[in-house]
Amino acid sequence: MANFLVWVVWLGAAFACLVSALAVVSFRNPFYSALALIGNLASLAVLFLLLSGEFVAAGQVLVYGGAVMVMFLFVIAYLGDKSEESPWSGGPSWQIVGAVLAGGAILAEVIVVVGLKAGDFLSSPKPVTRDFGSPAALGRLFLTDHLLAFEVTSIVLLVAAVGGVVLGAHARQGEDPTEVHART
Amino acid sequence: MRGPDIQWYVILSAILFSVGALGVMLRRSPLIILLSVEIMLNAANLLLIAFSRLHGREDGQIFAISVMAVAASEVVVGLGMIVAMGRRHVDLDVDKLRTLRG
Numbered sequence: 001m002a003n004f005l006v007w008v009v010w011l012g013a014a015f016a017c018l019v020s021a022l023a024v025v026s027f028r029n030p031f032y033s034a035l036a037l038i039g040n041l042a043s044l045a046v047l048f049l050l051l052s053g054e055f056v057a058a059g060q061v062l063v064y065g066g067a068v069m070v071m072f073l074f075v076i077a078y079l080g081d082k083s084e085e086s087p088w089s090g091g092p093s094w095q096i097v098g099a100v101l102a103g104g105a106i107l108a109e110v111i112v113v114v115g116l117k118a119g120d121f122l123s124s125p126k127p128v129t130r131d132f133g134s135p136a137a138l139g140r141l142f143l144t145d146h147l148l149a150f151e152v153t154s155i156v157l158l159v160a161a162v163g164g165v166v167l168g169a170h171a172r173q174g175e176d177p178t179e180v181h182a183r184t
Numbered sequence: 185m186r187g188p189d190i191q192w193y194v195i196l197s198a199i200l201f202s203v204g205a206l207g208v209m210l211r212r213s214p215l216i217i218l219l220s221v222e223i224m225l226n227a228a229n230l231l232l233i234a235f236s237r238l239h240g241r242e243d244g245q246i247f248a249i250s251v252m253a254v255a256a257s258e259v260v261v262g263l264g265m266i267v268a269m270g271r272r273h274v275d276l277d278v279d280k281l282r283t284l285r286g
Contacts, residue, residue, distance in 0.1 A: 003187060007188060010188050014192075017200065018200070018203070021204065021223050022203055024216070024219050024223060025203060025204075025206055025210065025211065025216070030219075033215075033219050034215075034219060037219050037223070040223065044229070047196075047230060048230075048233055050187060051233050051237040053233045053236070053237070055245070055249075056229075056245050056248050056249060059252060060229075063252055064226075064255075067256070068222075071259065071263060072219070072263065075263045075266060078267065079215075079266070079270045084211075084212060084213055084277075095209070095210065096210060099210050100206065102205065102209065103203070103206040104202065106198065106201060106202045107198050110195070110198035111195055114191050114194050118191055118194075123189040123190070123191065125237055125240065128240045132237075132240070132242065133236075133242060133245055137242055141243070145243070146243070146246050149246065149247075149250055153253045156253060156254060157253055157256070157257055159257070160256070160257030160258075161260065163261050164261060164264045167264030167265060168264060168267065
């Protein structure tokens with residue numbers, strides 16, 4: 001019974017994940033695409049929970065669904081209406097055919113490799129204890145085995161923050177001078 | 185509590201990755217291209233966490249958290265560039281953006 005319930009949750013999350021990903025790609029208005037991506041991230045968090053990655057699931061909802069997507073929505077609202085025509089409109093062009101072929105090739109390769117080579121290897125996950133993926137276990141790993149990755153990540157974030165400020169400052173210089181004058 | 189085996193996660197991740205790649209190849213707005221790159225990064229994250237569960241080690245989850253930090257940095261820089269383009273009234277269409285000079 002528990003197995004059946006896990007399957008139901010998995011199928012629901014996987015379906016929501018795929019539908020929202022397709023919605024992100026095909027909506028005309030970027031604002032709707034960003035909202036669909038929030039659904040995608042939330043259903044991925046459910047899948048992370050099924051894989052006993054509690055801390056990563058929480059981080060996914062907080063960092064991605066919260067911070068990153070709010071930034072996206074602010075920028076899209078700041079830029080105003082930037083709707084473009086749907087990528088599927090206007091019949092099949094060589095670009096759509098090529099893109100679908102390339103995407104299908106990636107998919108077919110992975111499925112063929114999993115079907116031919118994986119065998120029983122992928123169907124026998126190692127048993128794990130209850131605190132697998134808990135904040136305590138991940139924090140211990142971060143501060144012992146992966147201390148270098150932890151420090152490098154902080155430097156990457158610092159550089160990105162400085163880069164964002166620099167890009168914003170340059171944009172302000174490039175503004176229409178009359179507009180700047182009117183504001184001051 | 186068993187649920188689906190790891191190969192279903194691998195296949196789902198492959199489908200998600202190709203949907204994201206389709207978005208990058210088909211759309212012209214840099215905003216939607218950034219969103220599609222997020223889908224691809226998340227497909228990779230799903231794979232990392234699935235294999236972390238398969239091997240019963242948390243290292244894959246550590247990697248996934250690092251990927252999240254890199255993705256957040258990428259969004260900051262990408263959105264900064266898009267805002268700079270919007271303020272200069274450049275057309276937001278990657279087919280028309282031919283040079284990096286303002």
